[in-house]
Amino acid sequence: MKSKLIKSIPATLLLTLGLSSTTLANADERTPILVEPAELDALLGEMRSFLEAVQSITEGIAKDNMEAVSQAASVMGMRAAQGVPAPLMAKLPLEFKKLGMVTHQAFDEISLSASISDEPIEIVAELSELLLNCTACHASYRFGIQHQGN
Numbered sequence: 001m002k003s004k005l006i007k008s009i010p011a012t013l014l015l016t017l018g019l020s021s022t023t024l025a026n027a028d029e030r031t032p033i034l035v036e037p038a039e040l041d042a043l044l045g046e047m048r049s050f051l052e053a054v055q056s057i058t059e060g061i062a063k064d065n066m067e068a069v070s071q072a073a074s075v076m077g078m079r080a081a082q083g084v085p086a087p088l089m090a091k092l093p094l095e096f097k098k099l100g101m102v103t104h105q106a107f108d109e110i111s112l113s114a115s116i117s118d119e120p121i122e123i124v125a126e127l128s129e130l131l132l133n134c135t136a137c138h139a140s141y142r143f144g145i146q147h148q149g150n
């Protein structure tokens with residue numbers, strides 16, 4: 001899929017952009033984290049929950065419903081970080097785990113702020129900070145399938 005897409009970019013455009021096809025082929029420099037299929041499902045499921053929480057938080061802010069913001073944020077707080085099985089924990093790089101923890105903590109902080117502040121713009125600023133964890137991790141890592149017996 002990906003290589004087809006790259007081939008379909010006209011060479012002239014690549015030249016305009018100052019890129020060679022070699023640069024593009026090596027563009028994905030994210031560190032792969034190899035996990036089993038069931039672990040991948042769990043990890044990606046958590047990711048989708050992160051995005052759902054961000055959606056609910058922004059909706060709550062738009063509707064000026066800070067209670068809903070606080071509730072939505074608390075769902076992805078530290079309590080959501082519990083229960084990662086030890087074998088999966090062992091496969092996750094330390095930096096990845098740290099970023100994950102900091103992200104869960106930031107949701108707890110938003111939950112607290114929303115419960116005491118009536119300044120929606122403050123919550124938006126906190127959410128913007130929180131989202132930097134998402135983008136930093138996405139820029140650094142990708143998941144891959146570790147086949148049984150590897």
Ligand code: HEC
Pocket residue numbers: 044045047048050051054096097099100103130131133134135137138141142143144
């Ligand atoms: C500690 C690292 C890390 C953090 C923090 C993180 N992600 Fe991810 N996320 C990943 C990785 C790795 C993938 C898989 C990317 C790949 O394999 O191409 C992913 C994938 C996703 C996906 C795709 C899910 C699917 O079903 O394919 C979504 C959506 C997502 N993340 C949302 C978020 C949001 C929103 C946040 C922040 C609130 C967040 N993530 C924080 C590492 C992280």
